[in-house]
Amino acid sequence: xxxxxxxxxxxxxxxxxxxxxxVDKELEPKLSSDxxxxxxxxxxxxxxxxxxxxxxxxxxxxxxxxxxxxxxAAHCAPAFAMTEKDWxxxxxxxxxxxxxxxxxxxxxxxxxxxxxEGNRRPDGKRILPISIIVSSQTLHAxxxxxxxxxxxxxxxxxxTFFGDGGTSQGDxxxxxxxxxxxxxxxxxxxxxNQWAISLPRSKQTSSRTLAQKAIAYDIPGLQVDGxxxxxxxxxxxxxxxxxxxxxxxTFIEAVTYRMMMxxxxxxxxxxxxxxxxxxxxxxxxxxRFRIYLEKKGIWDDARQKQLEEEIKSEIDxxxxxxxxxxxxxxxxxxxxxxxxxxxxxxxxxxxxLEELRKEAQNA
Amino acid sequence: xxxxxxxxxxSFALEQEMAKDxxxxxxxxxxxMDEGVFRATAGxxxxxxxxxxxxxxxxxxxxxxxxxxxxxxxLKPVAEMQFSGFSYLMIAxxxxxxSRFRARSQGxxxxxxxxxxxxxxxxxxxxxxxxxxxxxxxxxxxxKVVMPSGPRNARALLVAAIRDPDPVVFMExxxxxxxxxxxxxxxxxxxxxxxxxxxxxxADLTVIAWxxxxxxxxxxxxEVETKRGVKIEMIDLLTISPMDANLIAASVxxxxxxxxxxxxxxxxxxxxEIIAQINDKALLYLQAPVRRVTNxxxxxxxxxxxxxxxxxxxxxxxxxxxxxxx
Numbered sequence: 001x002x003x004x005x006x007x008x009x010x011x012x013x014x015x016x017x018x019x020x021x022x023v024d025k026e027l028e029p030k031l032s033s034d035x036x037x038x039x040x041x042x043x044x045x046x047x048x049x050x051x052x053x054x055x056x057x058x059x060x061x062x063x064x065x066x067x068x069x070x071x072x073a074a075h076c077a078p079a080f081a082m083t084e085k086d087w088x089x090x091x092x093x094x095x096x097x098x099x100x101x102x103x104x105x106x107x108x109x110x111x112x113x114x115x116x117e118g119n120r121r122p123d124g125k126r127i128l129p130i131s132i133i134v135s136s137q138t139l140h141a142x143x144x145x146x147x148x149x150x151x152x153x154x155x156x157x158x159x160t161f162f163g164d165g166g167t168s169q170g171d172x173x174x175x176x177x178x179x180x181x182x183x184x185x186x187x188x189x190x191x192x193n194q195w196a197i198s199l200p201r202s203k204q205t206s207s208r209t210l211a212q213k214a215i216a217y218d219i220p221g222l223q224v225d226g227x228x229x230x231x232x233x234x235x236x237x238x239x240x241x242x243x244x245x246x247x248x249x250t251f252i253e254a255v256t257y258r259m260m261m262x263x264x265x266x267x268x269x270x271x272x273x274x275x276x277x278x279x280x281x282x283x284x285x286x287x288r289f290r291i292y293l294e295k296k297g298i299w300d301d302a303r304q305k306q307l308e309e310e311i312k313s314e315i316d317x318x319x320x321x322x323x324x325x326x327x328x329x330x331x332x333x334x335x336x337x338x339x340x341x342x343x344x345x346x347x348x349x350x351x352x353l354e355e356l357r358k359e360a361q362n363a
Numbered sequence: 364x365x366x367x368x369x370x371x372x373x374s375f376a377l378e379q380e381m382a383k384d385x386x387x388x389x390x391x392x393x394x395x396m397d398e399g400v401f402r403a404t405a406g407x408x409x410x411x412x413x414x415x416x417x418x419x420x421x422x423x424x425x426x427x428x429x430x431x432x433x434x435x436x437x438l439k440p441v442a443e444m445q446f447s448g449f450s451y452l453m454i455a456x457x458x459x460x461x462s463r464f465r466a467r468s469q470g471x472x473x474x475x476x477x478x479x480x481x482x483x484x485x486x487x488x489x490x491x492x493x494x495x496x497x498x499x500x501x502x503x504x505x506x507k508v509v510m511p512s513g514p515r516n517a518r519a520l521l522v523a524a525i526r527d528p529d530p531v532v533f534m535e536x537x538x539x540x541x542x543x544x545x546x547x548x549x550x551x552x553x554x555x556x557x558x559x560x561x562x563x564x565x566a567d568l569t570v571i572a573w574x575x576x577x578x579x580x581x582x583x584x585x586e587v588e589t590k591r592g593v594k595i596e597m598i599d600l601l602t603i604s605p606m607d608a609n610l611i612a613a614s615v616x617x618x619x620x621x622x623x624x625x626x627x628x629x630x631x632x633x634x635x636e637i638i639a640q641i642n643d644k645a646l647l648y649l650q651a652p653v654r655r656v657t658n659x660x661x662x663x664x665x666x667x668x669x670x671x672x673x674x675x676x677x678x679x680x681x682x683x684x685x686x687x688x689x
Contacts, residue, residue: 087436089432116466116467116468116469117469119467119468119469119471120468120469120471121468121471121472128435128472129464129467129468129472131460133455133459133460136428136455136456136459136460138428139424139425139427139428139429139431139432139456140428140429140431140432140435140460141432142425142428142429142432143428143429143430143431143432143433143434143435143436143440144432144433144435144436145432146429146432146433147432147433147436147437147438148436150388150414150433150438151436151437170422170424171424171425171428171455171456174420174422174424174425174428175425175428175429177420177422177425178419178420178422178425178429181420332469333466335469335470336465336466336469336470337465337466337504337505338465338505338507338528338529338605339465339470339473339475339527339528339529340527340528340529340556340557342557342605343605343607343608343609344605344606344608345605
């Protein structure tokens with residue numbers, strides 16, 4: 001018997017706003033001027049917080065962090081497409097998105113200075129803390145999605161982020177598989193920034209696209225220009241609409257670039273060329289979006305200057321507040337081992353405090 | 364009071380809690396239509412349907428990982444690991460997330476969930492179906508580890524685990540699943556997690572055991588008491604972590620002699636921790652060195668040899684008598 005083709009698959013690529021600021025009128029999302037400016041502001045704030053944190057880290061005023069510069073469209077535009085009822089289940093390179101979903105600038109500062117206080121949930125907000133174990137959070141997203149389905153919350157879905165390296169992890173594949181079987185309302189967003197610390201995308205997987213990983217689980221997989229905020233917005237919005245309508249999960253590969261180091265503890269000149277980085281500068285998501293706004297006549301240098309001043313003072317105020325915080329309860333970790341009281345933990349707390357007192361006396 | 368086996372008591376607890384609280388859901392491999400490979404979820408699928416009794420794809424990390432998401436979103440998932448020997452695939456999610464959400468968010472996100480798993484040897488099973496690895500789980504801060512020893516406490520502790528605000532690893536001795544029956548009250552019975560129980564009172568020696576070892580040790584205790592005219596105190600640990608060290612210390616202070624019986628290997632084990640606790644809290648009351656009767660530090664042998672390695676009645680009896688004679 002001759003072989004016959006039983007299935008055929010394809011992966012689409014979406015770009016709406018190109019590097020020069022040209023827009024595809026047919027695909028252009030219908031967003032008001034206010035909305036467009038809000039999205040621009042979100043990306044710009046993310047960039048500025050990122051760059052300030054880099055300075056603070058170099059001055060020893062905060063610890064290690066993973067800069068997001070260059071990836072703002074890939075995570076801020078999805079955050080912008082979400083509603084208050086949608087859940088944000090992030091990794092660790094989405095600071096702008098977190099701020100857009102309702103975190104304060106104080107939170108990343110505290111987190112990256114070694115305090116769990118940075119993970120405190122803004123009132124009632126559906127934002128999970130930073131997740132450092134690569135792709136592990138994608139499973140939480142699927143579980144949350146199951147719970148929202150179970151509770152009949154038709155208007156909530158979950159957006160989860162991970163990177164190109166994350167597509168090699170079993171947890172991501174298990175998450176896609178469970179989400180496919182459960183038709184779980186999840187939007188999987190892979191920020192393919194081309195580098196997993198020192199491992200280039202080409203050595204991460206031989207798959208020609210990352211989007212095609214989803215096809216094995218019968219989940220639509222779309223590749224998107226991850227530096228195009230309009231495309232990322234539209235892709236996420238469509239995926240959320242599908243999720244809310246009970247049509248199940250979507251996988252979005254956001255093709256972007258990590259302009260900075262993996263974390264501040266890393267030196268990328270060891271493994272990649274400056275020419276490669278330069279090549280991506282022209283595709284910057286924020287300058288591209290600014291051109292778009294200017295062409296629309298809703299943005300100009302004066303407004304830009306005003307925004308820069310506004311954001312600078314916002315960040316200044318947060319840094320000031322952060323640096324004034326000194327009263328971190330030493331034994332707080334004992335408060336949060338369990339939700340119930342246990343002698344063993346309390347005895348260890350007393351021993352810990354006693355040792356602190358002795359250290360203070362000896363000092 | 365109905366008489367039940369341990370595996371019946373487990374499904375009884377699950378059914379009662381599910382009937383009471385619609386946030387309780389069960390997930391795992393073959394837990395639905397098939398009612399679990401040991402029938403621990405008997406009747407649940409029929410009564411509560413496939414939304415609450417989820418036959419998951421075959422992936423332990425995902426079973427716990429999605430259960431974590433469900434718990435974060437307000438459900439109370441009870442996840443089954445089909446055998447403890449397959450549970451190691453979910454340790455990354457347990458150590459990395461379930462145990463940490465409370466601390467990480469300073470109490471604003473919590474993971475109230477239960478991970479049930481049959482553990483232990485003595486059932487002539489294949490490789491990976493006979494280990495006793497409670498020490499692995501007991502070593503993770505933020506995780507409670509509970510090991511019932513009989514039908515009645517299995518039911519009361521499982522109810523407590525489901526209602527607990529923290530992740531609970533609930534290790535069920537599969538060797539005892541159908542070994543004996545006990546009366547289990549129809550009405551609600553809850554035992555406190557973190558508390559050991561005096562299973563038998565005595566003044567001359569303390570024996571500590573948990574899980575599958577308890578029904579093995581108890582008749583030996585009674586035998587030695589009759590033979591030697593002594594009174595032996597038997598502690599059923601029930602919770603491995605957080606450990607009820609104060610109850611152990613109080614008993615050892617009273618008896619001055621102690622034997623610990625565990626199915627698990629010797630080194631860096633729960634028995635080691637109990638000895639350290641006695642050292643901290645009751646050392647000067649000891650009249651004899653604390654003895655451990657344990658498995659050996661070998662890779663769990665296949666079932667042809669396993670009963671030579673698991674503490675046998677003879678080994679337990681000798682340790683008790685030698686400690687009495689010291």
